[in-house]
Amino acid sequence: MSLFRIVYVSDAVGDAGAGLLPLIDIIGASDRNNRRDHVTGVLMRHDNQFFQAIEGARVDLDRLMGRLRADRRHMNIRVLADARIEHRLFADWAMAQVDAPPALGRLLSGMPAEPMAKTQVERILSDTSRTMASAS
Ligand SMILES: Cc1cc2nc3c(=O)[nH]c(=O)nc-3n(C[C@H](O)[C@H](O)[C@H](O)COP(=O)(O)O)c2cc1C
Numbered sequence: 001m002s003l004f005r006i007v008y009v010s011d012a013v014g015d016a017g018a019g020l021l022p023l024i025d026i027i028g029a030s031d032r033n034n035r036r037d038h039v040t041g042v043l044m045r046h047d048n049q050f051f052q053a054i055e056g057a058r059v060d061l062d063r064l065m066g067r068l069r070a071d072r073r074h075m076n077i078r079v080l081a082d083a084r085i086e087h088r089l090f091a092d093w094a095m096a097q098v099d100a101p102p103a104l105g106r107l108l109s110g111m112p113a114e115p116m117a118k119t120q121v122e123r124i125l126s127d128t129s130r131t132m133a134s135a136s
Contacts, residue, residue, distance in 0.1 A: 001057055002057070002058065002084055003055060003056065003057065003084065003085050003086075003087075003088065004055070004056065004057070004058055004061055004082065004083065004084055004085060005041075005053055005054070005055045005081065005082075005083060005085045005088075005089070006053070006054050006061055006065065006079060006081065006082045007051075007052070007053045007079070007080045007081040007082075007121055007125070008051075008052060008068075008077050008078060008079045008080060009049055009050065009051050009052075009077075009078050009080060009108065010049065010050045010052075010068075010074040010075065010076055010077045010078070011048065011049055011050075011074060011075050011076045012045065012048045012049060012050060012073065012074050013072060013073055013074055013075055014073075016073035016074060017045070017048040018048075022073065023043075023045065023097060026043070026073070027043070027095055027097050030043070030094065030095035031094045031095055033064070034054075034056075034064075034094040034095050035094045037056060037057075037060040037063070037064070038056055038057065038060065039054055039055065039056035039060050039061065039064060039094070039095075040054075040055045040056065040088050040090045040091055040092075040093050040094060040095070041053045041054040041055050041090050041093065041095055041096070042089075042090050042093065042095070042096045042097075042098060042125070042128055042129075042132075043095055043096070043097050043098075044097070044098055044099070044100040044104055045100065046100035046104050046105055046108055047105065047108060047109075049108055050074055051100065051104055051108070051124075053089070053090065053125055055085065055088045055089065055090060080117060080118070080121050081118060081121055081122075089125055089126065089128075089129040090129060090132070092132075093132070096132060098128060098131075098132070101124060101127065101128065103120065103123065103124050103127070104124055106120075107120045107121070107124065
């Protein structure tokens with residue numbers, strides 16, 4: 001079965017942009033649904049923006065993107081990457097929530113044009129995945 005990874009950024013709306021409770025809520029639903037759908041990934045929040053990577057089968061990712069696009073806690077979803085992958089970077093995580101590394105701040109504030117953004121996104125994800133593997 002082919003695996004895909006979608007990476008997007010979005011703008012948090014209202015309370016979703018700050019505090020722990022909105023994140024706990026999102027991670028709770030993500031954990032439940034993503035386990036069921038064999039979706040894995042990572043979510044970061046920085047400066048009122050979300051950055052999320054989701055990995056899984058096409059049908060499950062498309063369904064999740066549909067729910068994400070309908071979710072009023074964020075808007076203006078910009079897909080940075082959507083590609084077939086050989087391996088999951090976050091295989092052990094239904095949805096990991098991590099602090100944004102400085103590189104994400106730089107990416108979000110500059111939003112460089114393709115293909116620079118693509119290289120930066122890949123580096124942020126592989127660095128995060130490596131950090132998580134060494135911490136667990
Ligand atoms: C930034 C953000 C990331 C989210 N990530 C996920 C996710 O990975 N998986 C998921 O099922 N829902 C995620 N959600 C929640 C969905 O938009 C939606 O509310 C949820 O899937 C509905 O689940 P339910 O039908 O079980 O209540 C996210 C929401 C936001 C705002």
